[in-house]
Amino acid sequence: MPSALDLDSFTLCASTADLDEEPAAREHADCVEFRMDLAADPLDALAAYDGDLPLLVTNRPHWEGGETAPYGRLDALATAVEHEAVAAVDVELATLRGRATGTNEVTVAEVVARAREHDAAVVASVHDFDGTPDSRTVDALLRAAATAGDIGKLAVTARTSAEALAVLSATQRATARGDRVATMAMGEAGRHTRAVAPVYGSRLGYAPVDATDATAPGQYDLSTLRRLVDDLSSR
């Protein structure tokens, strides 16, 4: 049976819409991020999953860069967290704060409660596909996300090296004050942060098995990110 995630060390997630990729991910990944919003029949795929790697389930709404499927998004997440392979669930900070998410029978509080019942960690996430907020805002978002979830994740877009550096600094500050965070800067200028942020305490990284299946701008492929992170971090 897949094991729980170790939230206190770095976890590399193979990000995919296709759980059949798990065998190919096994060599380099610690976990599979299942992008339910990008999959055709996510709950059927999940029911059939018998891989070795634990799963982090994500069902991203369109207003946060995803492709919400035509079914109850939170209902699907609530069902997903009951699967024994699911070790973590991603819920946007905006969702946790009550942003409307279409027709759902369950509330976000129920999704979180069900995750807790099944020992699945909650990753509270924030995305900015346009830029990088100023440092005070980044600090506040990381604080809020780390408080709302077991890990607070922030993915911003770096347009300059200064913005990429600001993300790394914020990661260091958050980790130093005891917040469990995961950070990355999307886009070309931020690409290296995916390898470097773990040095400053970032707990999660994301990469596609094949670079052509990237789930966000600037991702390295899985084996490359594994090598870079391992070379830079003392694990």
Ligand SMILES: O=C1C[C@@](O)(C(=O)O)C[C@@H](O)[C@@H]1O
């Ligand atoms: O939130 C994240 C991080 C991410 O956007 C990235 O930049 O690697 C990739 C997404 O699949 C994941 O859900």
